[in-house]
Amino acid sequence: MSDETAKGALFTHLARVGKALGHGKRLELLDLLAQGPRSVADLAATARLGLTTASAHLQALKQAGLVTTTRHGTTIEYALAGDDVAALWLRLREVAGARVADVGPAAQAYLGPDDTEEITREELLRRVAAGRAVVLDVRPGPEFAAGHIPGAVSIPIGELADRLEEIPADQEIVAYCRGALCVFSHDAVRLLAAHGRRAVRLTEGFLEWRLSGRPVVGEPGR
Amino acid sequence: MSDETAKGALFTHLARVGKALGHGKRLELLDLLAQGPRSVADLAATARLGLTTASAHLQALKQAGLVTTTRHGTTIEYALAGDDVAALWLRLREVAGARVADVGPAAQAYLGPDDTEEITREELLRRVAAGRAVVLDVRPGPEFAAGHIPGAVSIPIGELADRLEEIPADQEIVAYCRGALCVFSHDAVRLLAAHGRRAVRLTEGFLEWRLSGRPVVGEPGR
DNA sequence: CAGCTCCTCCATAAATCCATGGATTACTGT
DNA sequence: ACAGTAATCCATGGATTTATGGAGGAGCTG
Numbered sequence A, B: 001m002s003d004e005t006a007k008g009a010l011f012t013h014l015a016r017v018g019k020a021l022g023h024g025k026r027l028e029l030l031d032l033l034a035q036g037p038r039s040v041a042d043l044a045a046t047a048r049l050g051l052t053t054a055s056a057h058l059q060a061l062k063q064a065g066l067v068t069t070t071r072h073g074t075t076i077e078y079a080l081a082g083d084d085v086a087a088l089w090l091r092l093r094e095v096a097g098a099r100v101a102d103v104g105p106a107a108q109a110y111l112g113p114d115d116t117e118e119i120t121r122e123e124l125l126r127r128v129a130a131g132r133a134v135v136l137d138v139r140p141g142p143e144f145a146a147g148h149i150p151g152a153v154s155i156p157i158g159e160l161a162d163r164l165e166e167i168p169a170d171q172e173i174v175a176y177c178r179g180a181l182c183v184f185s186h187d188a189v190r191l192l193a194a195h196g197r198r199a200v201r202l203t204e205g206f207l208e209w210r211l212s213g214r215p216v217v218g219e220p221g222r
Numbered sequence C: 001c002a003g004c005t006c007c008t009c010c011a012t013a014a015a016t017c018c019a020t021g022g023a024t025t026a027c028t029g030t
Numbered sequence D: 001a002c003a004g005t006a007a008t009c010c011a012t013g014g015a016t017t018t019a020t021g022g023a024g025g026a027g028c029t030g
Helices: A004-020 A024-033 A040-046 A051-063 A083-099 A103-111 A121-129 A141-146 A157-162 A184-194 A206-211 B006-020 B024-033 B040-046 B051-063 B083-099 B103-111 B121-129 B141-146 B157-162 B184-194 B206-211
Strands: A067-072 A075-080 A133-137 A172-176 A199-202 B067-072 B075-080 B133-137 B172-176 B199-202
Touching: A004 A051, A004 B006, A004 B024, A004 B083, A004 B103, A024 A040, A024 A051, A024 A075, A024 A083, A024 B006, A040 A051, A040 A075, A051 A067, A051 A075, A075 A083, A083 A103, A083 A206, A083 B006, A083 B083, A103 B006, A121 A133, A121 A172, A157 A184, A172 A184, A184 A199, B006 B051, B024 B040, B024 B051, B024 B075, B024 B083, B040 B051, B040 B075, B051 B067, B051 B075, B075 B083, B083 B103, B083 B206, B121 B133, B121 B172, B157 B184, B172 B184, B184 B199
Parallel strands: A133 A172, A172 A199, B133 B172, B172 B199
Antiparallel strands: A067 A075, B067 B075
């Protein structure tokens, strides 16, 4: 048939999304945006990118429809286009973790040795309901403000060493951060353990919590 | 290169999967492989690719862990690495359809006008149970053999015009093919309607049927 | 309007990807 | 061993992508 071009065009358009997912830095940006909207300069600094480079990558993501932009005065905020995009990113991570041999070792090299205990979301709820655990959010403040687990205490990982006394000493600590590939909760649990506190990690992190339909509080709008 | 941070290395490895999804022809190959294993020459011919080009694309998919190879004598069969890969491909299609503006029109241009009625999987089961519908698989024979909906009749789209009398005249026909982006069932319903038969399409196709956990018969192994 | 901030656009050079054709490897059958 | 089939490997030219500076546009503030 002569409609071979139509099929090619269709799949080429679909590949635009794949192409957008085809660069590590763009995945980092996507992972950050999954926590909430951010400005270009903020994203560039956090992902350690030049401003123009970050802008170009963000445009690529926007071109693929994965993110949207909103102007707030002079700054432009990028945000994930929807939870379907976050779900796609999670699924890609899952497949890569299961299928790409190098991902496991690379994750371990980044997150550190597998020496911290982790508990499920159900177990977290159970322990909190029993009054024997406090939930600790170690992400940066703005991300906590954009949305967090109900009842969680916010102490960004960088301030944790100086604010240990804010956490009740008779409680066990369940720390969490952005997601499965976020190093903060690993570092937090190690730091807490080094100070003699009983601490465990929540499996994965806030993104997976939210996408699994658990309750969330905060102001995702801005 | 040596100053690449551990985080950068991790995300670069993850991006290998994205990169593999970043070319229309590779997505076509993935979509074909979602129906069952195939040889390189077969895939090249079906996707209208040169043999070496097809081989290169398949190697890219293999490098990303999305497909596996098995040697059968002198031929090498490529197969999807697992259902998680199929689910990733479905999710990408979903996001692209919802977020990329050009996908809708391109799909319509390829699949034809939206003039054929479609029914859900539940409705198909209902009508078959009531004995008033026959399920028609219009994919190529080998794909039917690799797995199909229980009770379905196999008449490849190319042979349908010559084999109309094989379908009971007093039954309504529910046609299906590979998936949401497969043109066969659209063509089949139009052809059947032109011959005065009452025919509808199954929403999406066999891939989605299988991934949704519905029963399947066939020999997926080979 | 002038100055400032935030971001995009443009030009460029290096790197990577893509399609293609000829050579090579792996295996089968005689 | 030899011919034949299936697929990969390799080299090449052309297209695309990426990082990076400098210029430019949009919008706030005084």
